[in-house]
Amino acid sequence: MNTWNDLKYKEIIIVDNKNLAKDAYILTFKRIFKFIAGQVVGLGINTLIEPRLYSIASGENDDYVEILYTEKTDGKLTPMLSLLKAGDEILVSSPFGSFTENNDSPILIATGTGIAPFISMLKSGKGRNAILVHGVSSPDYFYYADYLEKQLGDRYIRCCSKSHSNHYFNGRVTQYIQEHQVDPNKKYYLCGVAEMVVDTRDILISKGIPYRNILAEIYF
Numbered sequence: 368m369n370t371w372n373d374l375k376y377k378e379i380i381i382v383d384n385k386n387l388a389k390d391a392y393i394l395t396f397k398r399i400f401k402f403i404a405g406q407v408v409g410l411g412i413n414t415l416i417e418p419r420l421y422s423i424a425s426g427e428n429d430d431y432v433e434i435l436y437t438e439k440t441d442g443k444l445t446p447m448l449s450l451l452k453a454g455d456e457i458l459v460s461s462p463f464g465s466f467t468e469n470n471d472s473p474i475l476i477a478t479g480t481g482i483a484p485f486i487s488m489l490k491s492g493k494g495r496n497a498i499l500v501h502g503v504s505s506p507d508y509f510y511y512a513d514y515l516e517k518q519l520g521d522r523y524i525r526c527c528s529k530s531h532s533n534h535y536f537n538g539r540v541t542q543y544i545q546e547h548q549v550d551p552n553k554k555y556y557l558c559g560v561a562e563m564v565v566d567t568r569d570i571l572i573s574k575g576i577p578y579r580n581i582l583a584e585i586y587f
């Protein structure tokens with residue numbers, strides 16, 4: 368785990384901390400650094416709690432940085448983060464991380480808040496003709512759905528595991544990938560919790576996708 372001593376950081380004023388759905392928030396602050404889509408920042412409310420990492424969910428040239436996060440009721444940082452209001456200060460590190468590769472026509476696969484680096488990629492004008500597969504437990508967690516529908520149309524594939532509808536695939540992303548054709552010439556970008564990333568990678572490899580064509584960012 369990174370410590371505050373490992374990172375360069377500043378106090379930044381929060382512009383917004385909006386509740387999107389149960390336990391899900393978007394934190395917004397002014398962009399005071401350059402970053403590459405796919406990078407993360409360390410966040411905190413003081414240096415007593417070690418920084419937690421969050422993918423940036425806004426475009427490289429946007430004036431404001433957005434962080435999409437969920438509150439873990441038994442976590443150290445997020446129950447306090449969710450209480451912050453516009454005008455409060457947070458500690459924000461300089462951006463870092465290497466999940467920054469991109470190319471045209473990628474297949475982007477995310478669960479939950481793991482969609483953040485892909486939102487950043489798309490809002491930065493990267494990953495043209497991407498297909499995005501997003502898995503969530505409840506339709507409330509289809510973050511940025513309006514934007515994605517507009518940007519990607521049919522190439523935006525929603526998977527919902529705990530609620531049934533004709534508007535999306537009923538099941539997990541792993542089931543979706545298992546049941547659909549994959550293209551060994553494409554690059555697959557995975558982002559989410561370890562279990563999803565490992566299971567999805569195994570399925571892709573078993574369907575003939577070369578290991579080198581699978582890139583992943585794991586949230587732990």
Ligand SMILES: Cc1cc2nc3c(=O)[nH]c(=O)nc-3n(C[C@H](O)[C@H](O)[C@H](O)COP(=O)(O)OP(=O)(O)OC[C@H]3O[C@@H](n4cnc5c(N)ncnc54)[C@H](O)[C@@H]3O)c2cc1C
Pocket residue numbers: 407419420421422423435436437438439441442443444445446480481483584585586587
């Ligand atoms: C590269 C990267 C990018 C990330 N990006 C995002 C993002 O964009 N959005 C997002 O929401 N999250 C993201 N995360 C996760 C984020 O960094 C935090 O882990 C998360 O927000 C929880 O922080 P917390 O302090 O509230 O919980 P923590 O205090 O870190 O606890 C997290 C969970 O682990 C459990 N736990 C804590 N300690 C132990 C222990 N010793 N043994 C067993 N269980 C324990 C807690 O009960 C809790 O359920 C990312 C993580 C990484 C590594």
